[in-house]
Amino acid sequence: MEKVILHMDGDAFFVGVETAKNPKLKGRPVVTGEERGIVSALSYEAKAIGIVRGMPIFRVQKDFPQVIILPGDYAAYSRYSALMFDIVRRYADEVEEYSIDECFADLTGLDRPLKLSYLQIAERIKKEINEELHLSISIGLAPTKVLAKVASKWVKPNGLTVIKKETALDFLRKIPVEKVWGIGPKTAEFLQRRNIRLAGDFINKDLAWVKNNLAKPYEELWRELRGEYLFKIDPVPKTVYSSIQKTRTFHPLTNNPTFLLSQLSKNIEEACAKARHYDLVPKKVSFFLKAQDFKYYICAVKLSSPTNAPEIITALAENKFPEMHRRGILYRTTGVTLQELISNYAVQGDLFGGKAKADKFELVHKQIDSLEEKFGKRLVYLASTHQALKHKEKGTQTDDLDRNLLFL
DNA sequence: TCTGGGGTCCTAGGACCC
DNA sequence: TCTGGGGTCCTAGGACCC
Secondary structure (H helix, E strand, O other), X not given: OOOOEEEEEEOOHHHHHHHHHOHHHOOOOEEXXXXXXXXXXXXXXXXXXXXXXXXXXXXXXXXOOOOEEEOOOHHHHHHHHHHHHHHHHOOOOOEEEEEOOXXXXXXXXXXXXXXXXXXXXXXXXXXXXXXXXXOOEEEEEEOOHHHHHHHHHHOOOOOEEEOOOOOHHHHHOOOEHXXXXXXXXXXXXXXHHOOOOEHHHHHHOOHHHHHHHOOHHXXXXXXXXXXXXXXXXXXXXXXXXXXXXXXEEEEEEEXXXXXXXXXXXXXXXXXXXXXHHOOEEEEEEEEEEEEOOOOEEEEEEEXXXXXXXXXXXXXXXXXXXXXXXXXXXXXXXXXXXXXXEEEHHHOOOOOOXXXXXXXXXXXXXXXXXXXXXXXXXXXXXXXXXXXXXXXHOEOEOXXXXXXXXXXX
16 A cells, blocks of 8 residues: 655744744744854744844844844743644554654555545644644655655645655656755765756666665665655654764864863763763763864764763863864864763673762762752853853853862 | 754774684 | 785764754
């Protein structure tokens, strides 16, 4: 039986939720991202007057004084996201939560028991999300995930588009190849140089050409675009991470090792806090500095004993720092990635007491975590992070920060 | 898109072995 | 001292996504 895959995509989702919370925002130019200093989401009205994602907030304030600027409210976005997916689950069992505002659902064979056509099922989902949550979404229906993505983007906002195997080519002849899910700038450029500009041009190439010229994932993409169902719906809710990353870009750029290390220390504290929250420990950690020209200077360390204690990981970072740091290069970003995460429960003791030492630190941090939950963030942090916070909050009294210093 | 932050997956090539 | 052929495992880095 031919598959029927639904793809649902929130319209300007963060702003949509803000409008649902406060209906007075409806029809107004609204952006979110105040806390980050750049526009992270924008209403269609804001888009219409020339605002784009990533635009600095100060520019919006200066050039578009009529725009309403809001800080992100991620707790609300997660709540609405869950409610939205619950509505999809009223109809389909197989729902894959792909991102905070997108999901796939397998509707195949549900028309009979529900006594509704596939189109009617999609219409109901859309109507219920509109009426119950006051959110606008767009839906695509197609025989594969990739085609369903194409369909949901075809009419936006508030769209509902069906692509059948027979009509796929007509759609794909109107879609630039770089707009296809999975084809990024590099592959798009490669294809365009060979005169493949539209998704339709791409699927008109034969399989041998695809195999000879592109990597394996693109062969699957090519098949999916031609209507062959390959990318399965994965309904397992995402509870585990395989890596956790924390990065921060700063201005002005710098070469100062002390500054860079304190930024890295802050990255490490944040990453470790997240890992503790999920009871995960990394078997491997990598640090990086990103230079002015966006080149990465990376070093990776295998942990003899997996831990999420920031004291241990910052000590590693300090040891490895000279391997990444070059004199005379300006850096824009520091970052840490905790890799090969495993459940803390599964960690075995080692011969040299590394595990016992890590356990002590982890216990202290668990207690700090619960205090911070009660009394707010940044109650306590490592001395090595101190400078990074001073930098961020320059202009405020550093006395308050000094009071909370914890030397371990 | 002159470039923020957080993820996943794939692959080429080196290390090591027979 | 120089030379095959073939296999596995691992890792760094590329490419892509939202």
